[in-house]
Amino acid sequence: MKPYAYCPICGKELAPSFLEGRQRMVCLECGWIHYSNPLPVAIACTLNAQGELLLIRRAHEPAFNEWALPGGFLESGEHPEEGCLRELKEETSLEGRVERLIGVYHRESTMYGSLLAVAYAVTASHEDIRINHEVFEAGFYPVERMPEVRIPLHLQIIREHRDAMESKRA
Ligand SMILES: [Zn+2]
Known part of the structure; x- marks a missing residue:
């Protein structure tokens, strides 16, 4: 499973960020967070x-x-x-x-x-x-x-x- 590279909302590139105890991909443009769930x-x-x-x-x-x-x-x-x-x-x-x-x-x-x-x-x-x-x-x-x-x-x-x-x- 490859992590998302682009924001599915606004299309900007995602950046790794440490959020709520985990490394997550986030959109610095619109604030969308990729919560990776089972x-x-x-x-x-x-x-x-x-x-x-x-x-x-x-x-x-x-x-x-x-x-x-x-x-x-x-x-x-x-x-x-x-x-x-x-x-x-x-x-x-x-x-x-x-x-x-x-x-x-x-x-x-x-x-x-x-x-x-x-x-x-x-x-x-x-x-x-x-x-x-x-x-x-x-x-x-x-x-x-x-x-x-x-x-x-x-x-x-x-x-x-x-x-x-x-x-x-x-
Ligand atoms: Zn975005």
Whole structure:
């Protein structure tokens, strides 16, 4: 992520300045400050009625061709739960119900910079999967026979959800 070089308001060159405890780019002409905030992402840890986990194989960067949980960037004005279900539907055409918040996570991504990820446990309301262009394949897998997930954040979400479900049963 390259920092902005020019003011998006007045077009003048930005200058680095130490403001409110951080180095920021500011416009000396109009006073605009570039607050660099994390991008919010919603992730759906989706189970079917049999407790099998929905995984997709990604058809785009980052993590091209990796098995993953569905998810994506939130839109303005959207509740994270809505964004989570929207992304799930876009990628797999599945509809579902948010059951609970699994966790909120921070990651540094080389492609997008700071990410704030919100992960929900979702129950799919049907299993009629139709994938879009972002995905090579998708399916529900029993935990003991699922494809290897190698994205650390997604692994952590799957593990934390499983642990929470097991401690609830115990
Ligand atoms: Zn300006």
